[in-house]
Structure formats: C-alpha cells, structure tokens
Amino acid sequence: MAYAESHEWVRAEGGVAVVGITDYAQDSLTDVVFVELPSVGDVLEAGDVFGAVESVKSVSELYAPVSGKVVEVNTVLEDEPERINDDPYGEGWMIKVEMADASEVDALLDAAAYVKQTQGDDE
Amino acid sequence: MRVPLHDVHEAAGARFTEFAGFEMPLQYDSILAEHEAVRTAAGLFDVSHMSNLWLEGDGAEALLSRTVASDPAKVKVGRAQYTVACREDGTIIDDLIFWRLADGRFHVVPNAGMNETFVDWFGRHAEGDVRVLDMSRELCILALQGPKARKILAGAHPEVADVKKFGLKEMEFDAGHGFVSGTGYTGEDGVEFVVPNAAAASCWRQLESVGAGEGLVRCGLGARDTLRLEKGFCLAPHEFKGGRSPLEAGLGWVVHWDHEFVGKEALEAQRESGDHDRLVGLKATGRGIPREGCGVTVDGSEVGVVTSGTMSPTLRTGIALAYVRPEAAEPGSEVVVDVRGRSVAAEVVKPPFV
Numbered sequence: 001m002a003y004a005e006s007h008e009w010v011r012a013e014g015g016v017a018v019v020g021i022t023d024y025a026q027d028s029l030t031d032v033v034f035v036e037l038p039s040v041g042d043v044l045e046a047g048d049v050f051g052a053v054e055s056v057k058s059v060s061e062l063y064a065p066v067s068g069k070v071v072e073v074n075t076v077l078e079d080e081p082e083r084i085n086d087d088p089y090g091e092g093w094m095i096k097v098e099m100a101d102a103s104e105v106d107a108l109l110d111a112a113a114y115v116k117q118t119q120g121d122d123e
Numbered sequence: 124m125r126v127p128l129h130d131v132h133e134a135a136g137a138r139f140t141e142f143a144g145f146e147m148p149l150q151y152d153s154i155l156a157e158h159e160a161v162r163t164a165a166g167l168f169d170v171s172h173m174s175n176l177w178l179e180g181d182g183a184e185a186l187l188s189r190t191v192a193s194d195p196a197k198v199k200v201g202r203a204q205y206t207v208a209c210r211e212d213g214t215i216i217d218d219l220i221f222w223r224l225a226d227g228r229f230h231v232v233p234n235a236g237m238n239e240t241f242v243d244w245f246g247r248h249a250e251g252d253v254r255v256l257d258m259s260r261e262l263c264i265l266a267l268q269g270p271k272a273r274k275i276l277a278g279a280h281p282e283v284a285d286v287k288k289f290g291l292k293e294m295e296f297d298a299g300h301g302f303v304s305g306t307g308y309t310g311e312d313g314v315e316f317v318v319p320n321a322a323a324a325s326c327w328r329q330l331e332s333v334g335a336g337e338g339l340v341r342c343g344l345g346a347r348d349t350l351r352l353e354k355g356f357c358l359a360p361h362e363f364k365g366g367r368s369p370l371e372a373g374l375g376w377v378v379h380w381d382h383e384f385v386g387k388e389a390l391e392a393q394r395e396s397g398d399h400d401r402l403v404g405l406k407a408t409g410r411g412i413p414r415e416g417c418g419v420t421v422d423g424s425e426v427g428v429v430t431s432g433t434m435s436p437t438l439r440t441g442i443a444l445a446y447v448r449p450e451a452a453e454p455g456s457e458v459v460v461d462v463r464g465r466s467v468a469a470e471v472v473k474p475p476f477v
Binding site: 034057 | 140149150154345410412414433441
C-alpha cells in the first residue's frame with residue numbers, strides 16, 4: 001500500500017489502483033456525510049482533484065495519487081458515506097483507476113513515511 | 124478565550140473550534156450521534172461563551188423598549204422573550220433573549236462576543252435611573268435539551284422542575300444566584316441554566332450523572348448548528364451578516380409595531396414597500412449540500428445566496444437557509460444552487476425542515 005501526502009491511499013491490484021482516504025483523514029473529518037466522485041471513464045492526472053468528501057462542517061477535496069482512467073466507482077458511498085469512517089481501507093474504497101504509469105506508485109509514501117508525516121501535521 | 128468549564132470538556136475528549144473569539148467544544152464524539160441524542164433522548168451543551176447583561180432600575184424597561192423591536196411591557200415577571208436589536212436603518216445588530224426577573228430587573232442574553240457592543244448600545248440609549256452591568260464572564264450557561272430533558276431536570280433539580288416554556292425559576296447555589304429557563308436553540312423541549320461560574324462544574328456533573336440513565340450525551344457547537352438549522356433558526360454571523368432587517372430574516376413576528384424603538388421608521392417603510400429579500404429554507408432535491416456563500420439561481424438568473432447549509436442528520440439530505448428575491452420565495456419553487464461549480468437542484472420550503 002502507498003500513501004499520498006494529501007491522505008489518499010493506493011493499493012495496486014495488477015495494473016489497477018484502488019484509491020481511498022486514510023484512517024487519519026477519516027478520523028480528522030469525523031462523520032462523512034457526502035462524497036462527490038468522478039464517473040467511470042473519466043481520465044485523471046496525478047495531483048488532479050477527483051472529487052470531494054464532506055463532513056458536517058467541512059469540505060475536503062480529493063487528489064488523484066496516480067494518473068489513469070477511472071474504471072470503477074464505489075457508488076454505495078452515495079447512500080452510505082459513513083463506510084469511509086467505518087472501514088476506510090476496505091468498504092470505504094472510492095475509485096479504481098487503470099494506471100497510465102504504474103511506476104507513479106513508487107513516488108508515493110510508504111506506511112512509515114506517511115505516519116511520520118501525519119505526526120508532523122499533528123504538531 | 125476559554126469558558127470556565129474548558130478543562131472539563133478537554134478531559135471528556137472534546138475537539139475544540141473557535142467561535143466569536145472563544146475556544147469551544149465542537150464535538151465530543153460524533154456530531155451526528157450528538158444531534159440524534161438531542162432529537163431522541165437528551166443533550167447537554169455548554170454555551171457559556173454567550174453574553175449576559177443585567178439592566179436594573181426604574182428606567183430599565185423603557186431602555187429595553189427603546190432598544191429592541193419587541194415590547195418588554197408585554198413580558199411579565201418570570202417570562203422570557205426572543206427579539207432583535209436594530210440599528211436606525213432597521214438592520215439587525217443581534218438577536219437576543221431577555222427575561223424579566225422583577226420589575227426594574229432584566230437579564231439579557233445576546234450572542235457571544237456581543238457584550239461590549241450591547242454595553243455601548245444600552246449605554247447610549249439609557250435615560251434616568253438605569254444601570255447596565257456586563258455579567259458575561261461571571262456566569263455560565265448550560266443547555267439541557269431533548270425529549271428526556273424534563274425528566275432529567277426533575278431528577279437533578281426537582282424544586283424547579285415545573286419551569287414553564289419561556290418561563291424562569293430562580294435558583295440558589297452556594298456560589299450565588301442563578302436561574303433555569305424554559306428556553307433553547309434546538310427545537311426540542313428543554314431548559315437552560317444560568318449559573319455563577321463557581322457553580323457550573325457541579326451543575327454540569329450532576330446533570331451528567333442524572334442524565335446517564337436517560338441517554339444524555341454531551342454536545343458541542345457542531346450539533347448545535349445542525350439542530351438549529353433543521354428548525355430554521357437564525358445564527359447571527361450567518362443570517363444577519365452584511366446588514367439584514369427582521370422583515371428580511373423572517374423575524375417580522377418579533378416586531379411589536381405599537382411601541383417606539385430604534386429602527387421602527389425604517390422598518391415601517393420596508394414593510395410598506397415589501398421590496399426586500401426573504402430568508403427561505405432550501406431543501407436539496409438533487410445530490411449535494413448547499414453551503415454558505417453558494418449562489419441561488421432560477422432559470423439561470425441569480426436570485427439569492429445561501430447563508431447556512433448542512434447535511435440534515437434527520438432527513439439525510441442537504442438543507443440550507445438563503446436570502447432570495449421575493450419572486451423566488453414561494454414555498455415549492457424550484458431553484459438551483461451552485462455548489463463549487465456543480466448545479467444542485469433544490470426546493471424552497473418554509474422551515475422547520477424537521
């Protein structure tokens with residue numbers, strides 16, 4: 001698993017990247033009440049805003065950790081956005097992207113580096 | 124600034140937010156859970172950031188009468204009234220609740236951070252025998268709200284359990300005088316305690332203790348906002364921002380036209396013409412949450428702006444308050460809200476939403 005500084009995670013399954021937000025992110029947001037996600041077929045560049053996640057009080061944009069075409073969207077989140085809080089790495093997955101360049105994952109943070117960064121954020 | 128019970132909230136795991144210069148609990152656990160508790164059981168809020176002023180003397184009633192849009196002469200001893208203070212041009216300075224504790228003694232609660240404004244406002248209009256005292260930092264306000272609130276009140280303070288809605292009963296604490304009032308900001312039955320600072324911790328703890336058996340949950344400003352918004356209540360920094368009159372804000376009902384008050388002439392003219400924005404409720408019919416500042420359009424023409432918006436925890440749909448032109452204000456009208464570049468369909472509704 002790999003992580004972006006902007007708190008998205010990526011799990012590569014062959015050439016497809018599954019993307020969601022981290023436990024740290026969902027804990028900071030607390031109750032997620034709304035998610036705005038792209039459509040299947042949308043093409044993303046790494047770093048693009050691909051959607052937004054909203055808590056009661058705030059709106060946070062979501063940034064594509066890798067480039068590619070969106071091949072699947074977790075539409076269950078439309079009615080059950082709380083899955084992002086309950087299971088951020090499992091049922092809270094957001095989109096699947098057919099990667100244009102799988103090596104982009106190498107540019108992301110590993111678990112240790114991500115945790116270290118969040119500790120820096122907390123200070 | 125911190126409220127006297129800050130450490131109690133911190134120990135209870137509160138996350139804090141800044142409001143009107145105060146560090147206040149935003150939530151203790153989950154805003155949605157806290158909101159649901161108030162609607163189904165009971166919630167306990169510390170709103171000690173609010174302002175508290177005492178008006179005392181033979182000239183107190185006349186001063187209040189001159190400076191607010193409602194007529195305090197209509198308010199008996201032991202009763203509360205919600206009203207607004209207006210500028211000469213009819214725009215709202217703040218909304219507030221006042222109580223008549225006795226003839227010549229009023230307790231006034233404007234919003235947090237407004238105490239100095241009101242000391243000045245009252246001072247400027249005072250005539251004859253009247254004293255204006257800023258008690259804001261001497262007193263705490265604790266709100267107990269929800270269907271179980273009365274039962275918890277009866278368990279914790281049986282001697283004042285029969286306080287009526289919009290009534291008050293005085294209370295004696297070791298630390299001094301206070302009162303309990305049949306008021307609140309959630310739309311549920313409930314009461315608010317005004318207590319001297321030194322009595323606040325034990326008052327809070329006792330309510331927690333008695334409330335534990337009734338599902339009482341500590342609640343922060345996050346839930347306070349979703350609760351008030353579901354009922355269509357105004358929150359001053361949102362609904363009165365930029366200068367709004369009570370007629371625009373849907374508060375014409377607080378105005379008593381048969382007494383003299385600052386702003387009356389301007390409001391009479393506005394009432395005559397009827398040509399002013401209206402604060403309406405919007406309920407999203409499409410997916411999306413209208414937020415403060417979002418533009419409201421009808422057939423592509425701008426008709427207004429959102430002042431408050433959230434996901435209604437009870438309805439599970441976006442709700443908002445917005446000022447719109449009178450022609451777009453009819454309940455049932457369809458509008459479009461521009462939410463960060465995305466068009467969200469919404470319907471005008473007359474609050475409460477819930």
